[in-house]
Amino acid sequence: MTNRTVASSALMIACLIAAIASPVLAADFRKGLEAFNAKDYAAALAEWVPLAENGDLNAMYNIALIYDEGLGVVEDKVKATIWYLEPATRGDVAAQYNLATIYDYGQGGVEENNEEAAKWYLAAAKQADEQAQFNLGFMYGIGEGVDIDFAESIKWYRLGADQGHVASQYNLGYAYDMGQGIAEDNEQALRWYEKAAKQGDADAHYAIALIYDQGDGVPEDNLTAIEWYVRAAEQGHSRAQFNAAVMYDVGEGIEEDNELAVHWYRAAAERGHANAQFNLGVMFESGEGTAIDYPEAMKWYRSAAEQGAPQAQYAVAMLFDHGSGVAEDNAAAIAWYERAAAQGDADAQNNLGAMFDAGEGTREDNAEAIKWYSLSADQGNPIAQNNLGAMYYTGEGAKLDRVQAYKWFYIAERLGSEDGRQNRIKSSKGMRSADVGEAKRLARQWLSDFEEKEYD
Numbered sequence: 001m002t003n004r005t006v007a008s009s010a011l012m013i014a015c016l017i018a019a020i021a022s023p024v025l026a027a028d029f030r031k032g033l034e035a036f037n038a039k040d041y042a043a044a045l046a047e048w049v050p051l052a053e054n055g056d057l058n059a060m061y062n063i064a065l066i067y068d069e070g071l072g073v074v075e076d077k078v079k080a081t082i083w084y085l086e087p088a089t090r091g092d093v094a095a096q097y098n099l100a101t102i103y104d105y106g107q108g109g110v111e112e113n114n115e116e117a118a119k120w121y122l123a124a125a126k127q128a129d130e131q132a133q134f135n136l137g138f139m140y141g142i143g144e145g146v147d148i149d150f151a152e153s154i155k156w157y158r159l160g161a162d163q164g165h166v167a168s169q170y171n172l173g174y175a176y177d178m179g180q181g182i183a184e185d186n187e188q189a190l191r192w193y194e195k196a197a198k199q200g201d202a203d204a205h206y207a208i209a210l211i212y213d214q215g216d217g218v219p220e221d222n223l224t225a226i227e228w229y230v231r232a233a234e235q236g237h238s239r240a241q242f243n244a245a246v247m248y249d250v251g252e253g254i255e256e257d258n259e260l261a262v263h264w265y266r267a268a269a270e271r272g273h274a275n276a277q278f279n280l281g282v283m284f285e286s287g288e289g290t291a292i293d294y295p296e297a298m299k300w301y302r303s304a305a306e307q308g309a310p311q312a313q314y315a316v317a318m319l320f321d322h323g324s325g326v327a328e329d330n331a332a333a334i335a336w337y338e339r340a341a342a343q344g345d346a347d348a349q350n351n352l353g354a355m356f357d358a359g360e361g362t363r364e365d366n367a368e369a370i371k372w373y374s375l376s377a378d379q380g381n382p383i384a385q386n387n388l389g390a391m392y393y394t395g396e397g398a399k400l401d402r403v404q405a406y407k408w409f410y411i412a413e414r415l416g417s418e419d420g421r422q423n424r425i426k427s428s429k430g431m432r433s434a435d436v437g438e439a440k441r442l443a444r445q446w447l448s449d450f451e452e453k454e455y456d
Helices: 023-037 041-053 057-069 077-089 093-105 114-125 130-142 150-162 166-178 186-198 202-214 222-233 238-250 258-270 274-286 294-306 310-322 330-342 346-358 366-378 382-394 402-414 418-428 433-455
Strands: none
Touching: 023 041, 023 057, 041 057, 057 077, 057 093, 077 093, 093 114, 093 130, 114 130, 130 150, 130 166, 150 166, 166 186, 166 202, 186 202, 202 222, 202 238, 222 238, 238 258, 238 274, 258 274, 274 294, 274 310, 294 310, 310 330, 310 346, 330 346, 346 366, 346 382, 366 382, 382 402, 382 418, 402 418, 402 433
16 A cells, blocks of 8 residues: 655745735745745745735745745744644645645654644545545545545545545555455456556556456456566566566466566565575576576575575585685685574575584584474475484484384375385384384374364
8 A cells, every 4th residue: 555645835936916815925926926036035034924924825835844844044944833823724725735744754854743734634635635535535444644434535535536646546545455444346446556656656566467467357368467567577576576577487378488487576576575685596506597606595595584585594504504705704605594494494404404413513412413303394394304203213313213203204294204114114114013003103193183173
């Protein structure tokens, strides 16, 4: 959903002079206007302040504007609010809107006051100011300065949308799309998104792409989806860039094109999209759509990793672990494995366990190895399950326990590990039939519980 915005008040200079009764006063006002247009703001103030002090609303508004925008003077929102107040009270829509924005954002020494902001947005909105209608709709939608009232929010968005206000059109489409404050209606959502899209709104382009990509209320249509994603992507919409890249990467309903995938991953990555940075790293590491380039892979993996992406942290660790494109550095590998493992990355947990198991880059610590193997095994990682079985089989870091060893080998085998299969056969030698039966029972119970969790 689009957040509220502040229109530039500098474009709304009051230039009406017909209402000024005295020709002398009108001439003074005109002199001030000429000075303002010549950017001689001091001269403009000199002409307008006496008029304002005698009750001229246009002069008051223009003085407020000068202080609001800091035109030739130090920006002073406090003075601006003082000078905006009388014109706003007397119905000047621009003054009402500008006063609302100052209170809305608590600018320049004026304390944020959402109730006052809503009051003045309402005054301007009632006079059909489309930006005020949009901002008021937003405030009702999130309960800022007013109680949450989705019906009121929709009302003001609709009024703004009917005037062609693009953000109102988008937010009205979003409300229909999400069923927020109004019955979900994919046809109406698409209608309003398309109106916003015709005005070039990138968020609307992206929203339309998602509708066709997911088949939300319309038949799924990947060709139409990619067309809308690219329109948004060309405007710098990072999520659209990423989704377009994924579609080209995997050939989802379109011909696979790894070079275009790299192009759009890079575009999104440069805008800070963590998943795009990770996927771009994968492309450079694997040589898909570009030449293999480990330093570039590391660069993009690290960018995503620094944003907290666990899969990227794991990838950085792997490059340090294997010395791919960088000097092998087991200590650095452990540091990155730990960051990913702490976020629950099962592969990182297994590899961290293996580092402690072998004393590679750190002290050998079988208890830590068991800990990380167990966490990874519980997430269904067959490599960790096989490693955990081996620890129980040899009694390293845990009490020797052939039943537990067989259990984990059996589970690893069922989840696709050939090593697990071979180790299960090896571990069964010398075991009593009752112990093998108990190990299988425990393994089957674990697999049943795991399957239930997977489908919860």
